[in-house]
Amino acid sequence: MNATATIAPEQGAAPQHLVALQRANKVRLARAELKRRIGAGEITVGEVVLGTPWEAASMTVADLLMSQKRWGRTRCRKFLAAVPLTEAKTVGSLTERQRRAVAQALGEDVPAAVETTRQLVAA
Numbered sequence: 001m002n003a004t005a006t007i008a009p010e011q012g013a014a015p016q017h018l019v020a021l022q023r024a025n026k027v028r029l030a031r032a033e034l035k036r037r038i039g040a041g042e043i044t045v046g047e048v049v050l051g052t053p054w055e056a057a058s059m060t061v062a063d064l065l066m067s068q069k070r071w072g073r074t075r076c077r078k079f080l081a082a083v084p085l086t087e088a089k090t091v092g093s094l095t096e097r098q099r100r101a102v103a104q105a106l107g108e109d110v111p112a113a114v115e116t117t118r119q120l121v122a123a
Helices: 016-040 045-051 061-066 073-082 096-105 110-122
Strands: none
Touching: 016 045, 045 061, 045 096, 061 073, 096 110
């Protein structure tokens, strides 16, 4: 006896792959906006690392660093080696100590940046 279980799609519900595409597009657009804000100097990488907004949580630290002006692969690699972090480390997986170390190495005043970041994330 061969029986297969299937789940009938709900009426009006979008197929799963379309929902996934919509979510991926939303994340891409949010990250692009975040990178633009960093490049324009509206927000610093240290503030993003300390606050960890949802769009940055799954980004690599290297991607975030390279969104700054005049930061390329070499400068990013040297910075991460000094902190010690790998290029593939995601912002969301950083420990609190690592977040503070990255922010301080970038010249952030950590206590002031934490308060500013809370205000930016809440807005």
